[in-house]
Amino acid sequence: MSVRERRLGAFCAAPITLFLALGFLAPLLVVAAFSVMPSRVFDLAHVPDFSAFVEFVQQGYWKSLAWSIGMAAIATLILFVVCWPLAWAMVHVFGRFTQIITALVVVTLIVSENIRLFGWSLTLMKGGMIEGMWRSWTGAGFDGLLYNVPVIVFGLVYVYLPFMLFPLVQGIAMVPADAPHAAADLGATRRQVLLEIELPLASPGILVGSLLSFVLAAGAVAESKLLGGQAVIVISDDVETAFTYGQNWPLGSALAIVLIVLVGSLALFALARLDLDTVMGRAER
């Protein structure tokens, strides 16, 4: 660490640090402050209390949190199973096509999530692309596949696929090319190579992908509204309602804080165990 680099590093880090302190940290502190304000006030000039948190427990808001966490966990698991073979193929099989797939997936990321979910509701609803076509061919219809919990999970899996896929690809690319060959040469079966070598060595990518998917899915709301028809209410929905219709900023803040603390501590815990340099850049080694 030369002195020059130390100064340059700190100098370069300053702009974004300042910006995030004002634009990210400060708002969160405001939320935290509001969460201990008495019910339905719109400023901070009051005596703090924990009434909002009590409401969280007593009014059953914890159920929304449980739904959010539960669905996010299942979605993350499904995402891992779905994305692993694709990611593996992108690194080891597809060659040039990997770039095409990457581009295609990135393009879907850029299209607003709402439009895509809207498209699914058009596809899955009664009279939609699937049911309508089916009915016109066979004469028998069905109710449409929307407005239930599985379709919400499906929506989560769909929207957050890139967030599992790309880290997995990076993780699998980090496995030294020779290691699986050596393991096979030493007698390991395909299954043993996967369990003993590929999964452990790709673990940073698995960790990042799972973390990202889980955290984002836990805070998601569009899927439950557009696809699930609010069959269950998720925590972000409650937060939104408390702020808008409920006109209850302290309650909304408290709910938000619970989510933030839960998700944030998970994120920090996982990030702390990662050496970002290895995951991101020195992947060639």
Add this chain to the structure above:
Amino acid sequence: MNAAPILRIENLCKRYGDFTALHGIDLEVPDGEFLTIVGPSGSGKTTLIKLLVGMEQQSEGAIWLRDERLDRLPANRRPTCMVFQSLALFPHRSVGENIEFPLKIRGEKKPVREQRARELLDLLRLPQDYYKKRIDACSGGERQRIALARALAFDPEILFFDEPLSALDYRLRKTLEKELKALHERTGKTFVYITHSLEEAMVMSDRIAILRNGRFEQIGPAREIYTRPQSRFVARFMGDVNLFELRGGVDGSTLQAQGLSAKPDALGTLDIVADRHNTLVVRPERLRFLGPESAAEFIAVGTIAASYLLGSRVQYEIDAEDGATLVVESAAEAVELSPGAPVRVGFDRSDVHVIAERAA
């Protein structure tokens, strides 16, 4: 050593689209031999080793391990083992876990595995306390030994080596070359080694096979390759060598050797083959400087162009009369010549090896 070959390669071909990497090569390796396959980049040696361990399938031909078809077995069922160029040690496992890996996946119990691993640590002269050490805490030379220990763990029939020493510095390489040779003698196993360095091959091997553009140019003991190369390619592969091409017919009187003046019947005594492109090969250490009265059967005249000190010997580059460059090596104390000095060099028929190749 058993008489029957442990490894037999029969008409092995490998094609990638239009490009042929291996043109129907044949090879027999006796049990317990240390065979090195040497070749420059692009010669096909990596392709060959991939076929041998099962990372690729051949286009034509067969590979036999004793009397079983090796090429029909998938890589993980072949009773052979490879030491990779990158060593391919598992970074997330300790030294002991790496060495035990082949045993673990074969279902051996922990005490058995540990005992075998510790035996191998001894065999490879690594300290016992390395058992729990992390791989990234080990030096280059130590990692080589760990890779060897792992390869030996399940007692394979043949050990393959894919240029494992090429990334090491000179001294470490020299040390490990000798250790590999000693290991080979201690274990008695068959070693098939791939490298681009003929020098390395000569230190360790019983026999050397020189691969060029997908074909074997010459196979034989190291001594033979060195003193009786069968082509100019092989001769030059060893390093600096003096080549005198013969022009003209078989009739001694019209034979000309580029750059040489020879005693009248000297050329006639050599094993020159008719209808072939003949070259005389003379190693630098067989050329000697001639004083004004000294004589030799073959003489060349020229001036010193440059001299290089090679430790105990000196190498001289000489611009000969007809424009050729000759290389002479002598002991450093024997002569001391400076650039520009006129010299006469000579050699006798016993210093010459004739290469007869098909006219290109």
Add this chain to the structure above:
Amino acid sequence: MPVPRWMRVLLGSYGVVIMLLLYLPLVAVFFASISKARYLSFPIRRYSGAWYGEALGSATVRDLLLTSLLVAAIVTVVSVVLGYFAALAFARYRWRHRRLFQKLVLLPIFFPQTVLGLALLMWFNAIGVLPSWQTAIVAHLVWIAPIATLIIAIRAYGFDPMLEDAARDLGCDEWQIQREVTLPLLAPGVVSAGLFAFLLSWGNFPLSLFTTGADSTLPEWLYAKMVSGYSPLVPTVGMLSVAASVLLILLATAVAMLRGRFATLGRSSRTGPPVPEES
């Protein structure tokens, strides 16, 4: 072990199926945009491009377009500048708090956007700023600047520090080094980051919803329409938005290809002695 042919075929088909599923909803949106009927149901009986005409002619849509465009443009410029320096601090220079900095800078990415939007709303309220398209810019930046940093940092990791040393040795001062060496080498990452920033801002909904105040961006309008009852303009405007995004990406890719940059996007800038060759 070489991958057997049947496995390659299986994996290839798997990839194709996933890509199709990924794009299926957009297909549905497309069909809905060209359906003549006011209330959508499949199979589509009559087709019409009339909705596109209406969408393109609508003043509301034009306003939304302008707002979205303005916000996205400014977000792009600012996030790239912030991200450039942050990436250097992230990946290039060794300084004391670097590891902590890395984790903290990435934190906003892992954050539920709804919550972030609401938090920013409260913050603006607390400091007395009225939400408008300008506050939306700040909101977008909080999420997008770290992403821009990440993208440029990936490029910065492959950067050979020796190049800067060589430049200094040849007589350059610090600003010259940035201009002649660092910036040109990181440029492909900067371009990618800019593209991402623009498109992510263009399509963003949750942050915009809470922080644009009286102004509105395209995604906000779409959402409002979606939940208030079906209007054929929704899929139409949606398709236009998608088309614009895709066009932009194609344009950027074409420009990059023409400049040969495409070839260097994946490669690092290391030009040291070659690794021993395989044969």
